[in-house]
Amino acid sequence: MTTIRLTRMGRKKKPFYRIVVTDSRKRRDSGWIESIGYYNPVSEPKELKVDNDRLDYWLSVGATMSSKVKKITGK
Secondary structure, three states, X not given: OEEEEEEEEEEOOXXXXXXXXXXXXXXXXXXXXXXXXXXXXXXXXXXXXXXHHHHHHHHHOOOEEOHHHHHHHOO
């Protein structure tokens, strides 16, 4: 089963996150299928960029979003 979730990047105390499509059985930061955006909570204002076409595609083929991704994207 595929899931859309955040994977942590960046360095200590300065995280940013990629929004990725991955197999739900893999660990948070292990390999992923496709990167569809990013989220930077540290910058002012907070940055969020999502490829909505790819997000809609993955949702249409049965991928599920994690609760954090639902919250930040508003879908």
